Amino acid sequence: MTDVFEKAVAELNLDRSDWQLVKFGDVAIQQKQTVDRENTELTRYVKGEHMYSEDIHLREWGELTDEYLGPAFIRKFEEGDILYGSRRTYLRKVVIAPFEGITSNTTFVIKANEEKIDKRLLPFIMLSEGFSQHSIKNSKGSVNPYVNWKDLAGYEFLLPSVEQQTFIADLFDSIDQVLETEKSTYTRLNLNLEANIEAQIHGVELEGKTINQVLDELEKKIEILPLNKLGKIFKGKGITKSEVVETGLPCIRYGELYTKHHRIIRKYHSFITKESASKSIELKKGDVLLAGSGETISEIGKSASFIDEETVYAGSDIIIFRPDNMDERYLGYLMNSILIRQQLNKVGTGATVMHIYGSDIGKIRVPVIGKNKQKEIGDNLEEIFSSITLVKSRENKTITLRKSLINQVF
Known part of the structure; x- marks a missing residue:
């Protein structure tokens, strides 16, 4: 259309x-x-x-x-x-x-x-x-x-003349209807993805239960372990705002984890020189990066999984979870599930600026399933995400088209 x-x-x-x-x-x-x-x-x-x-x-x-x-x-x-x-x-x-x-x-x-x-x-x-x-x-x-x-x-x-006003208004109405359909589809697919994340990762009804009740119920079916038993947790090293350059080696800064990334790191927005990189930490494929600071509870602990083989660095106020043997895409969805987010929200501290620490993250309890099953879940969720990306692309294209039409006419 x-x-x-x-x-x-x-x-x-x-x-x-x-x-x-x-x-x-x-x-x-x-x-x-x-x-x-x-x-x-x-x-x-x-x-x-x-x-x-x-x-x-x-x-x-x-x-x-x-x-x-x-x-x-x-x-x-x-x-x-x-x-x-x-x-x-x-x-x-x-x-x-x-x-x-x-x-x-x-x-x-x-x-x-x-x-x-x-x-x-x-x-x-x-x-x-x-x-x-x-x-x-x-x-x-x-x-x-x-x-x-x-x-x-x-x-x-x-x-415009009266006749042309009607024609132009009809055209705007038609574009607007398409745009609203695309927005509605985007919302529906996102809700479907969120429901699938919870259903495929743990399959336990959350409504009316505390997160500890959910974990206790889940533990009767599968093994539940704290993150510190499933890998290493450590802090990123300093990259100041002044060290960020227009081109160079890609790096991830903590604020980007709740403004530019969601679940999985798919592109890079900050870059540093080799000199700055030498005092930072190089990421490994499969690392999960969590925001150690934020202004609200919803920002702290917000995370994204690093799925590339590229040379990328982590800035300060980022906490890194490096798993021993887990699927990186599955981890991206797991760490942003309600099951994990509610646990993270409970351990944040601070007044003006909220903080979360590696020792707290290490205590977060997660379901333990085989890596093949992890990959299957990750692939299923990525398929839904691909549909969402396609719809969002169409929506953006329609918005651009409408703006072009507005400025052509007026």
């Missing part, structure tokens, strides 16, 4: 001879209805953090009973209104409200002037490069820049 849209975009030949130069304020109307939160039937609110960059669909929101909201949350929006984050507009937060609710007065609530524009086009105009750059250029402040409505309203662009 994406190929069909690619062809349509490539062959797009719009006649702009009858397009009109208009201002954004001619086709968009700012809504300023306020809400008394103590006396309203509205139950949902939207914060800036609920809105994703360059995603017109609202996927998160809050209930008024969830938390205290400051006095800025007074702005009412209705289903179909466009919500636009007026602060840090370089984030390009533009969403179509799927219900009525409340937002803050720093989020613009916008209705299309349907006498002049097909309302379906307005969010895409707001995602165009021209609109975004105008908004950024006219923002005020440095730490938390914001744009005023009057500056947005003055943005000028060419508005």
